[in-house]
Amino acid sequence: MSAPPAIHRHLLESLLPSADDPHVSVLLGARATGKTTLVYHLVERLISEVKRAPEDIFYFDLDTMRCGDVLQNNTSLLKFIGVAKRRKIVIIDEIQRLPEPGLFLKSVYDLHLPIKLIVTGSSSLEMRSRIKESLAGRRATFHLWPVGPWEWERFTGKDVWSEERPYLRWGGYPQVVMESDPVRRNGYIVEVQRAFLDRDIETFLHVERIDAFEALARLLSRQVCQLVNLNEISNTLQISYDTTARYLRYLQETFVIFVVRPFFGNVRSELTKMPKVYFADLGWRNLLAGVIDVAWESMDAGPVYENFVAIALHHLVPGNAVHFWRTEGKAEVDFVVEFKGSLVAIEVKSKSMKKASIPQGLRSFIKAYHPAIALVLNGELDAESSVEGVPVRFISCANWLDVLSDVLK
Numbered sequence: 485m486s487a488p489p490a491i492h493r494h495l496l497e498s499l500l501p502s503a504d505d506p507h508v509s510v511l512l513g514a515r516a517t518g519k520t521t522l523v524y525h526l527v528e529r530l531i532s533e534v535k536r537a538p539e540d541i542f543y544f545d546l547d548t549m550r551c552g553d554v555l556q557n558n559t560s561l562l563k564f565i566g567v568a569k570r571r572k573i574v575i576i577d578e579i580q581r582l583p584e585p586g587l588f589l590k591s592v593y594d595l596h597l598p599i600k601l602i603v604t605g606s607s608s609l610e611m612r613s614r615i616k617e618s619l620a621g622r623r624a625t626f627h628l629w630p631v632g633p634w635e636w637e638r639f640t641g642k643d644v645w646s647e648e649r650p651y652l653r654w655g656g657y658p659q660v661v662m663e664s665d666p667v668r669r670n671g672y673i674v675e676v677q678r679a680f681l682d683r684d685i686e687t688f689l690h691v692e693r694i695d696a697f698e699a700l701a702r703l704l705s706r707q708v709c710q711l712v713n714l715n716e717i718s719n720t721l722q723i724s725y726d727t728t729a730r731y732l733r734y735l736q737e738t739f740v741i742f743v744v745r746p747f748f749g750n751v752r753s754e755l756t757k758m759p760k761v762y763f764a765d766l767g768w769r770n771l772l773a774g775v776i777d778v779a780w781e782s783m784d785a786g787p788v789y790e791n792f793v794a795i796a797l798h799h800l801v802p803g804n805a806v807h808f809w810r811t812e813g814k815a816e817v818d819f820v821v822e823f824k825g826s827l828v829a830i831e832v833k834s835k836s837m838k839k840a841s842i843p844q845g846l847r848s849f850i851k852a853y854h855p856a857i858a859l860v861l862n863g864e865l866d867a868e869s870s871v872e873g874v875p876v877r878f879i880s881c882a883n884w885l886d887v888l889s890d891v892l893k
Contacts (some may be wrong), residue, residue, distance in 0.1 A: 490521045491631055491639040491658055494799075499526055499626055503534065503573060503600055508589050508619055510579075511604040513628030514739040514764065515684065516676045518658040519604040520545070520577055522628060526602070530573065541573045546581035555582060558591040571598040579603040579615070586618025593622050606684060606738075629739065630765040631656030632799035633792070633885055644792075645881055648780055652788050655767025656795075670776060673767045684738055691734070696723045700731050704741065704761050705772035708787040709818075711758040711810075712743075732761075739764055742798060747807035747820040749853065760808055762794040785834040789881075790818060793832050793861060796885060797821060800892045815845040820855070823892055827855035836863030840878050842871060850874045857891060 499522070502509045513519050527543065530536040542565050544551045554564045555576065565572050574592075579585045589601055605615075615623070633644050636651045639661060644651045654660050654669045657676060663669050681698065685691045699721050704712070718728040735741045743759045763769035769791060770776040775783055797806050801821060809829075810816040819830040831846045837860070846858055850871040858876045867878040879887045 490518065490525060491635055491661060493518065493522055493525075493628065493635060494632070495626060495628055496522060496525055496529070499602075500529055500534070502624055502626075503530055503536075503602070505624060506600075507624045508593055508622055509600075509602040510615065510619070510623050510625045511602070511628060512606075512625060512739075513604075514630070515606055515680055516657055516659065517628050517630050517739075519628055521658065523575055523577060523602070523604060527575070536573065537570070540570055541575070543575045543577070545577040547578045552582075555588065557588065558595060561592060562595075562597075565599075567597060569598065571600060573600045573602065576601070576603045578605060580605045586615040589615065590618045590622065593619075627739070629656075629798065631658060631661050633796055634799070634889070636661060637885070643882065644885070652766055652792055653770060653776060653780070655765040655770070657765060657767060660767055669767070670771070673771050673776070677768065677771065680738070680740070685734065689734055691731070693723065693727070696721050696727070697731050697734070700728065701735060701740070702772045704732075704735070705763065705769045708762060708769060709760065709790045712761050713758060740768065742794075742803055744794065744806055744808055744819070747809045747822075762791045762798075764795065764798075766791060766795070789834045789861075790832045793819065793830065793884070793888075796888055797830075797892075800888060809845075809849055811848070815848045817846055817849045820849070821892065823856075827853055828891060829853075829855045829858040831858070831860045833860065833862040837865040837878065840865065840867040840869045840876075842869060842876055846876070847871055850876075859887065859891070 499509065499511065511519055511522070527541055530541065531538055544555060554560055561574070565574065582588055589603065592599060592601060633651060636656055637644060654673070657673065659672050660669050663672065681694060685697060686694055691697050700717065703717060703720065714725055714728050714732070718725045721728065736743055741761050741763055743761055745759045746756055748756045766788060767776065770788070794806070797819060801823060805822045807820045807822070808816065808818060809820050817829050818832045821828040821830065829846060829849055831843055843860070846860065849855070850858055854872065854874055858874060860876065860878045861884050862878060862880065864880045865878045866880050866883065869876045869878070877887070
């Protein structure tokens with residue numbers, strides 16, 4: 485296998501040590517996020533750094549190779565790769581193409597032979613459900629998201645805020661990041677969305693109302709930063725509440741969106757149920773919202789900036805550690821991160837601030853919960869203040885990523 489030019493993905497550093505782990509390594513991710521390329525780089529480093537012999541690494545791509553006879557059962561696989569004292573690594577790309585992927589992997593794992601299984605698959609719910617039960621206690625799961633802002637900067641050598649803000653406009657699909665022509669970028673995002681609807685949603689998940697599913701995605705793209713009320717959405721789309729909830733779950737489980745839930749300590753005065761939704765890729769969001777071609781100066785930057793920060797946080801800390809806070813009286817804080825036993829409060833302002841004026845919602849949260857630190861991410865102001873002994877830092881956009889990574893190391 486010869487590795488193609490690619491963006492260095494941070495996940496590789498976690499995936500590489502897993503080659504010595506006896507569990508089945510399962511790499512999941514949305515279509516076109518670079519799972520196969522990541523596997524190429526994994527093999528390259530296993531050979532060059534870990535000194536695995538190439539003849540002990542077997543790669544099967546069920547999308548392009550005819551290898552069903554080899555992967556028919558554990559006996560056929562062992563006949564092909566041979567059994568030896570030396571450890572074998574078997575990589576299966578697009579494992580969901582097998583009739584019974586979970587049972588096949590379990591049958592190989594339960595032989596307790598020196599065979600390491602690494603598999604990738606689309607993030608469809610069908611594939612996930614078909615391996616989950618069979619591999620209970622036998623798997624380690626890794627999720628590959630679109631390219632994060634730090635990965636984008638490392639690959640391009642540019643700042644995410646430079647020029648026309650390409651990362652905030654076109655997002656982080658690897659092919660988009662490596663493409664310089666705006667028209668081709670747009671076209672590629674359209675192709676990815678169409679393939680997702682045709683293959684993952686219609687074929688795998690058998691969604692009966694593709695029109696309603698697309699309408700939901702477009703509606704959510706315009707409601708970034710806002711509370712998601714499923715009753716209102718189902719009425720707007722004229723589909724049932726249960727169908728709306730199911731479609732929302734499909735978008736979440738296929739890694740198109742992620743949900744941020746409320747932080748609360750007082751169930752009487754603070755929101756406890758309605759979540760916010762953010763898109764895993766800004767190119768997807770902007771295309772669905774119809775703003776990908778809008779001049780940056782006239783774009784509503786608020787949702788883009790807040791979604792950008794949500795993506796950055798998603799790459800820094802576990803998703804269930806990120807929340808928002810809002811009271812019945814509508815005092816709110818954009819993000820509350822539970823980190824190492826403390827809280828970090830983050831407010832996002834798309835416009836430049838002239839002075840270090842602490843937003844009232846943030847001030848209320850600080851008085852109620854005393855976080856370790858509060859950040860006000862804004863356009864150009866860098867300053868420091870405090871509330872009741874809690875440091876409040878105002879950070880200009882040029883420093884957002886550095887400060888977030890420093891605070892949430």
